[in-house]
Amino acid sequence: MKISDMNWQQVEDYLKTDDLAVLPLGSTEQHAGLSLSVDSILAEKMALDAAEPLGIPVFPVLAYGVTPYFMAYPGTISLRVETYTAIVRDILDGLYTQGFRRIFILNGHGGNAPAGSLATEWMADHPGTSVKFHNWWNAPETLAKVQEIDPVASHASWMENFPWTRLPGQLPTQQKPMIDLAAMRAMDPATTRRVLGDGNFGGYYQRDDAEMQALWDTGVAETRKLMQGPWAEVTR
Numbered sequence: 001m002k003i004s005d006m007n008w009q010q011v012e013d014y015l016k017t018d019d020l021a022v023l024p025l026g027s028t029e030q031h032a033g034l035s036l037s038v039d040s041i042l043a044e045k046m047a048l049d050a051a052e053p054l055g056i057p058v059f060p061v062l063a064y065g066v067t068p069y070f071m072a073y074p075g076t077i078s079l080r081v082e083t084y085t086a087i088v089r090d091i092l093d094g095l096y097t098q099g100f101r102r103i104f105i106l107n108g109h110g111g112n113a114p115a116g117s118l119a120t121e122w123m124a125d126h127p128g129t130s131v132k133f134h135n136w137w138n139a140p141e142t143l144a145k146v147q148e149i150d151p152v153a154s155h156a157s158w159m160e161n162f163p164w165t166r167l168p169g170q171l172p173t174q175q176k177p178m179i180d181l182a183a184m185r186a187m188d189p190a191t192t193r194r195v196l197g198d199g200n201f202g203g204y205y206q207r208d209d210a211e212m213q214a215l216w217d218t219g220v221a222e223t224r225k226l227m228q229g230p231w232a233e234v235t236r
């Protein structure tokens with residue numbers, strides 16, 4: 001249930017019998033020829049598709065994340081780690097005040113990992129709550145599906161190229177060799193752009209839509225199972 005399609009009375013009613021909410025986390029950053037909003041689009045859609053039959057409210061995606069390494073690419077906006085964790089903390093606090101006790105964070109961007117650390121700290125400060133931090137793209141079943149389709153997959157490659165993240169225009173057809181990830185992590189933003197070029201970390205730019213739908217379905221099923229449980233005991 002998209003929170004944008006609900007009014008406050010509906011949320012109040014929901015909270016009378018349940019306490020689970022979904023918070024998608026995204027990023028606004030270069031994805032080679034794909035949308036700058038890939039991570040936000042995928043996190044929010046994954047959250048909505050997985051939660052839909054369960055009737056869990058899905059809050060709007062946090063469309064900015066932590067992505068300092070891509071700052072030399074126009075359109076990329078990065079929040080500082082302290083700003084980011086402060087925002088996520090305020091959102092969790094808000095959910096708690098409203099009466100939510102189980103919170104499913106659906107993360108769509110690796111750089112947002114500090115929110116995962118924050119979540120464990122936040123639970124220690126809020127006994128009786130349970131927060132799951134879920135990276136949809138590298139969860140075991142989804143990652144296995146990626147490997148089965150094509151093991152050469154990475155940031156801004158085919159594995160992020162869905163009909164809902166694709167832009168009009170032609171993408172390169174060759175397979176880009178995998179970059180040296182460890183070396184890239186030691187580069188400043190300008191060097192990163194120089195070395196990385198278009199922004200794809202490695203792999204084909206596009207694959208068959210049927211394969212992409214199968215990957216998406218795997219992700220939705222895996223995410224939905226985790227939303228359903230098991231959940232730690234909570235107190236209201």
Ligand SMILES: [Zn+2]
Pocket residue numbers: 031038039108109155156160
């Ligand atoms: Zn991405």
